Amino acid sequence: MAAGSRATFLGVPRILGLxxxxxxxxxxxxxxxxxxxxxxxxxxAGSGFLSGDRPFPDAAREALGDTxxxxxxxxxxxxxxxxxxxxxxxxxxxxxxxxxxxxVKRATLARLDEHLVRLEEEVTARGGQxxxxxxxxxxxxxxTELVRATGQREVVKVKSMATQEIGLNEALAAAGLTVHxxxxxxxxxxxxxxxxxxxxxxxxxxxRGEIREIFLREIPGVDPRLRAExxxxxxxxxxxxxxxxxxxKVAVSGANAAVAETGTLCVVESEGNGRMCLTLPETLITVMxxxxxxxxxxxxxxxxxxxxxxxxxxxxxxxxxxxxxxTPGDGPRNVHLVLLDNGRxxxxxxxxxRDALHCIKCGACLNICPVYQRVGGHAYGSVYPGPIGxxxxxxxxxxxxxxxxxxxxxxxGACAEVCPVRIDIPSILVRLRAEHVEERSRARVPSAExxxxxxxxxxxxxxxxxxxxxxxxxxxxxxGRRRGRVSTLPPPLSAWTASRDAPRPPEETFRDWWSRTRxxxxxxxxxxxxxxxxxxxxxxxxxxxxxxxxxxxxxxxDQETR
Amino acid sequence: xxxxxxxTCLVDTxxxxxxxxxxxxLERLGHEVTFPARQTCCGQMHVNTGYQREALALxxxxxxxxxxxxxxxxxxxxxxxxxxxxxQQAMVARAAGDERLALRAExxxxxTHELSELLVxxxxxxxxxxxxxxxxxxxxxxHSLRMLGVGDRPERLLRRVGGITLLELxxxxxxxxxxxxxxxxxxxxxTAMLADKMRDVLTTGAEVATAGDSSCLMHIGGGLSRLRAGxxxxxxxxxxxxxxxxxx
Ligand code: SF4
Numbered sequence: 001m002a003a004g005s006r007a008t009f010l011g012v013p014r015i016l017g018l019x020x021x022x023x024x025x026x027x028x029x030x031x032x033x034x035x036x037x038x039x040x041x042x043x044x045a046g047s048g049f050l051s052g053d054r055p056f057p058d059a060a061r062e063a064l065g066d067t068x069x070x071x072x073x074x075x076x077x078x079x080x081x082x083x084x085x086x087x088x089x090x091x092x093x094x095x096x097x098x099x100x101x102x103x104v105k106r107a108t109l110a111r112l113d114e115h116l117v118r119l120e121e122e123v124t125a126r127g128g129q130x131x132x133x134x135x136x137x138x139x140x141x142x143x144t145e146l147v148r149a150t151g152q153r154e155v156v157k158v159k160s161m162a163t164q165e166i167g168l169n170e171a172l173a174a175a176g177l178t179v180h181x182x183x184x185x186x187x188x189x190x191x192x193x194x195x196x197x198x199x200x201x202x203x204x205x206x207x208r209g210e211i212r213e214i215f216l217r218e219i220p221g222v223d224p225r226l227r228a229e230x231x232x233x234x235x236x237x238x239x240x241x242x243x244x245x246x247x248x249k250v251a252v253s254g255a256n257a258a259v260a261e262t263g264t265l266c267v268v269e270s271e272g273n274g275r276m277c278l279t280l281p282e283t284l285i286t287v288m289x290x291x292x293x294x295x296x297x298x299x300x301x302x303x304x305x306x307x308x309x310x311x312x313x314x315x316x317x318x319x320x321x322x323x324x325x326x327t328p329g330d331g332p333r334n335v336h337l338v339l340l341d342n343g344r345x346x347x348x349x350x351x352x353x354r355d356a357l358h359c360i361k362c363g364a365c366l367n368i369c370p371v372y373q374r375v376g377g378h379a380y381g382s383v384y385p386g387p388i389g390x391x392x393x394x395x396x397x398x399x400x401x402x403x404x405x406x407x408x409x410x411x412x413g414a415c416a417e418v419c420p421v422r423i424d425i426p427s428i429l430v431r432l433r434a435e436h437v438e439e440r441s442r443a444r445v446p447s448a449e450x451x452x453x454x455x456x457x458x459x460x461x462x463x464x465x466x467x468x469x470x471x472x473x474x475x476x477x478x479x480g481r482r483r484g485r486v487s488t489l490p491p492p493l494s495a496w497t498a499s500r501d502a503p504r505p506p507e508e509t510f511r512d513w514w515s516r517t518r519x520x521x522x523x524x525x526x527x528x529x530x531x532x533x534x535x536x537x538x539x540x541x542x543x544x545x546x547x548x549x550x551x552x553x554x555x556x557x558d559q560e561t562r
Numbered sequence: 563x564x565x566x567x568x569x570t571c572l573v574d575t576x577x578x579x580x581x582x583x584x585x586x587x588l589e590r591l592g593h594e595v596t597f598p599a600r601q602t603c604c605g606q607m608h609v610n611t612g613y614q615r616e617a618l619a620l621x622x623x624x625x626x627x628x629x630x631x632x633x634x635x636x637x638x639x640x641x642x643x644x645x646x647x648x649x650q651q652a653m654v655a656r657a658a659g660d661e662r663l664a665l666r667a668e669x670x671x672x673x674t675h676e677l678s679e680l681l682v683x684x685x686x687x688x689x690x691x692x693x694x695x696x697x698x699x700x701x702x703x704x705h706s707l708r709m710l711g712v713g714d715r716p717e718r719l720l721r722r723v724g725g726i727t728l729l730e731l732x733x734x735x736x737x738x739x740x741x742x743x744x745x746x747x748x749x750x751x752x753t754a755m756l757a758d759k760m761r762d763v764l765t766t767g768a769e770v771a772t773a774g775d776s777s778c779l780m781h782i783g784g785g786l787s788r789l790r791a792g793x794x795x796x797x798x799x800x801x802x803x804x805x806x807x808x809x810x
Binding site: 061371411414416417434437456458462469485492493495499500503505513 | 569577751754783
């Protein structure tokens with residue numbers, strides 16, 4: 001599966017050939033209408049932990065009822081948000097950095113095939129081995145075989161989203177191998193038989209008290225007097241992990257980036273546990289999504305500035321590890337890189353949606369998102385939650401397998417404002433909604449919503465029909481039990497009145513008021529003679545019919561607000 | 563100046579007082595207001611719900627209604643609908659392969675302003691001569707704030723209103739949870755967001771919560787009304803149109 005497999009690779013070059021190498025929007029593939037660009041899906045779809053077993057609203061309902069979770073989320077996201085805002089405000093050139101971050105990603109993805117081939121050549125030239133994986137199953141079997149080949153039974157892991165995505169821990173366990181997560185938060189998740197809920201802070205949904213309980217329950221020999229203090233909890237984890245590090249012969253990591261020009265992989269982290277895994281074992285296997293490659297070190301520099309401030313609110317992360325192939329006498333002697341597609345090539349084919357691949361997994365959009373802050377990560381079903389998850393997961397799996405995620409947003413735009421690589425998340429959400437609607441209509445799935453939308457468009461595309469509908473809406477006044485307030489409406493609007501009153505339709509639409517008070521006299525426009533430039537000198541605002549209109553208006557107003 | 567009013571479908575059918583207030587305000591400032599009768603809806607709800615194809619007819623109608631209105635500028639009392647005119651209509655036309663319509667939409671969009679933008683940037687006024695002796699808190703709606711970037715224009719206008727007491731809204735920039743069909747499809751998450759927004763509004767002690775979008779006010783006001791909270795919602799245009807002689 002090593003270097004020679006390039007010929008069977010993923011189809012990236014072919015897709016990019018179709019998509020236009022400029023990576024621009026509105027190229028040859030830009031006019032196909034929503035969903036059209038991806039219709040054929042020639043590239044492999046993503047599999048693994050990328051979708052849940054129930055729609056987002058159902059999962060969210062349960063999460064919203066968990067008051068402990070709500071408190072944990074509000075506290076943790078609030079803390080990181082404030083730290084991020086502080087350190088971002090320190091930089092004068094933050095906007096330039098963001099623009100550079102966006103531009104380099106766009107240019108890189110437009111020639112992704114070349115950069116990946118270069119990366120493979122450079123890694124190989126330095127004694128590493130490169131493997132290509134179409135999807136989760138392929139990546140898992142590559143890693144499992146590599147571990148088996150060492151004869152070892154256990155593996156230490158560096159925190160990594162790619163391996164969470166493909167469910168590597170589960171696959172290795174199924175093969176009879178023992179996996180130790182070494183990132184503190186990942187360890188908490190693993191010991192708690194839980195799933196990560198945040199891409200930077202996987203145990204963000206847990207508070208100290210809960211972590212203490214997990215440690216007492218799961219780590220043999222922990223002093224029952226353990227206090228729920230960060231320091232004591234960290235010490236407990238450290239003591240637990242130390243022996244594992246010294247014993248381990250095989251490590252598995254992800255990568256924050258790979259520099260093609262020198263075949264260098266890069267991991268940034270806060271604890272130093274990653275550094276232990278990257279240096280102590282004899283074999284190091286890195287699983288990395290193909291979108292993580294950057295051409296040069298100068299490009300890497302941009303992301304090393306953007307990432308820590310966005311992710312943890314630190315000026316610089318404590319540990320940045322880089323390695324290129326094998327260095328004799330220093331670190332692992334067997335170095336492998338597994339390049340993972342798992343739906344990324346398919347995502348690249350969409351001229352708008354492909355920007356989701358620019359993501360550097362900083363988590364800032366999760367922390368700022370009013371939806372994520374209230375429901376947490378598990379509600380999204382995928383290992384990628386929050387705004388980025390809502391645009392990435394459906395693209396990796398195909399929107400039909402994650403149909404509720406593009407709607408899991410009020411389109412408030414807070415995510416786009418903080419994203420360090422300026423991904424226009426709301427526009428991609430809207431794009432994916434359109435793709436989903438198109439797909440349903442192609443599959444002839446009947447839906448009351450589609451009928452209502454079509455009828456709405458028919459009515460609202462014509463002023464005459466619209467005015468008639470507006471007048472008919474006044475019949476709705478009968479629905480109001482109390483003056484000016486409607487407390488129950490039939491489905492689907494019952495979802496509105498479940499928690500909010502609805503306004504009672506007014507006696508007179510604006511349009512009717514206008515034609516009653518203005519239009520009969522002078523057509524569409526009404527001249528205001530007090531305007532200094534008025535050439536007509538027509539009667540003033542105290543003209544009789546105007547006064548009448550105002551009196552009528554006042555009476556109506558009084559009636560409505562009384 | 564001759565100004566065409568794009569009243570928006572929501573204001574037209576559910577909150578006509580906001581449209582009347584916009585007219586009153588602009589005429590009081592000495593401008594001429596027209597109402598192009600062909601107008602209906604910008605198409606935002608269709609686009610945001612995924613019905614781009616259906617939205618095309620609405621975009622076509624909107625562009626036709628306003629391109630020959632014979633005016634210098636177009637105003638809407640809604641940040642959200644102006645956002646849609648500026649950022650979605652041309653996109654919808656292009657997705658349908660109608661480049662000509664896209665260009666026409668862009669030309670209309672270039673002349674379209676949200677009310678506070680029109681007043682401050684185009685007409686150059688901050689003191690509109692309003693009088694509104696109430697305790698008011700301002701919610702900067704997401705689309706006004708982030709899609710249009712109206713900044714502090716609405717607050718600058720409000721600060722110059724006679725008699726008003728402006729109270730700062732905590733966590734002001736956070737979404738109220740409306741989000742169009744989001745409020746129906748994800749009604750419980752929407753309600754959780756609304757609950758926090760209402761808490762923030764109520765902690766200010768304001769009698770009136772205002773904003774530049776009737777849709778968000780319908781959401782916040784609907785929640786406050788359900789709770790009998792004793793605080794009501796009033797559109798920015800209504801406050802600016804009020805004078806000592808008349809509250810609109
Ligand atoms: S989408 Fe942007 S903000 Fe969200 S995780 Fe990715 S890089 Fe960070």
